[in-house]
Amino acid sequence: NAGVMQNPRHLVRRRGQEARLRCSPMKGHSHVYWYRQLPEEGLKFMVYLQKENIIDESGMPKERFSAEFPKEGPSILRIQQVVRGDSAAYFCASSPGSDSPLHFGNGTRLTVT
Amino acid sequence: GENVEQHPSTLSVQEGDSAVIKCTYSDSASNYFPWYKQELGKGPQLIIDIRSNVGEKKDQRIAVTLNKTAKHFSLHITETQPEDSAVYFCAASDNQGGKLIFGQGTELSVKP
Numbered sequence: 001n002a003g004v005m006q007n008p009r010h011l012v013r014r015r016g017q018e019a020r021l022r023c024s025p026m027k028g029h030s031h032v033y034w035y036r037q038l039p040e041e042g043l044k045f046m047v048y049l050q051k052e053n054i055i056d057e058s059g060m061p062k063e064r065f066s067a068e069f070p071k072e073g074p075s076i077l078r079i080q081q082v083v084r085g086d087s088a089a090y091f092c093a094s095s096p097g098s099d100s101p102l103h104f105g106n107g108t109r110l111t112v113t
Numbered sequence: 114g115e116n117v118e119q120h121p122s123t124l125s126v127q128e129g130d131s132a133v134i135k136c137t138y139s140d141s142a143s144n145y146f147p148w149y150k151q152e153l154g155k156g157p158q159l160i161i162d163i164r165s166n167v168g169e170k171k172d173q174r175i176a177v178t179l180n181k182t183a184k185h186f187s188l189h190i191t192e193t194q195p196e197d198s199a200v201y202f203c204a205a206s207d208n209q210g211g212k213l214i215f216g217q218g219t220e221l222s223v224k225p
Contacts, residue, residue, distance in 0.1 A: 004156075005170050006139050006156075031211065033211070033212055033213075041218075042119075042202060042215045042216060042217045042218050043157065043202065043211050043215040044215075045213070045214065045215075049213050055211060056211060056212060058114075067206070091156050091157070098211040099145070099148060101162060102124075102147070102159070102213060103159065104149075104156035104157045104158070104198050105156050106154075106155050106156045107155075
C-alpha cells in the first residue's frame with residue numbers, strides 16, 4: 001500500500017510564475033490536508049479538503065493560493081504569481097476520516113528565484 | 114482557535130539517556146494528540162498518539178502522557194539511540210474536526 005505521494009519533490013519557479021503541487025492520498029483515504037513549513041519552523045495548516053469539497057481553508061492566504069481535490073485524480077495546490085516569500089516545503093497529508101490519524105507525504109520543496 | 118506550545122526547541126542527550134518533550138494546548142475541546150518524527154528531507158512520520166479518554170500510552174521505548182486538567186501532554190523516549198535524532202512535533206486536534214495544530218518542534222540530538 002503506497003503512502004501519500006507528492007510531486008514534484010523539488011520545484012523551482014521565477015517570481016511571477018505559477019506553481020502546481022500535486023498530492024495523491026493513500027488508497028482509501030478521502031480526506032486531504034495541506035501544510036506549509038518554513039525553514040526551522042513548524043507545520044502551518046493551510047487547507048482541508050474532501051473529494052470535490054473544501055472543508056476548511058482558514059489557513060490559506062486570501063490571494064494567489066487555491067486548492068482542489070477533484071472526484072478523479074490528485075489534489076492540487078496552486079500558487080499563482082509566486083513571490084520569494086512562497087519558498088517553503090509544502091506537505092500533504094491524508095486520512096480515511098476526520099477523526100483518524102494523518103499520514104504525510106515527503107513534501108514538495110518550492111524555491112522561488 | 115487551538116494553540117500548541119512545545120518545549121524545549123532543542124534537546125541534546127547522551128545515548129542511553131531518556132528524553133522528554135512537553136506540549137501545552139489551549140482548547141479544552143481537543144481530544145486527539147499525536148506525535149510526529151521528522152527526519153531531514155522527509156515528511157513527518159506518526160510515532161505515537163493518544164486520545165483524551167486515556168492518560169498514558171506506551172509503545173516499546175516511547176510513551177506519551179496526557180493531563181487534560183492542565184492541558185498538557187508529554188513524549189518520553191527511553192534508552193535513546195543515535196537514530197532517534199530528528200525533529201519531533203506534537204499536535205492537537207482542532208475543535209472543528211479534522212485538522213491538526215502543530216507545536217513548533219523539538220530538535221533532538223542523541224550523542225553516541
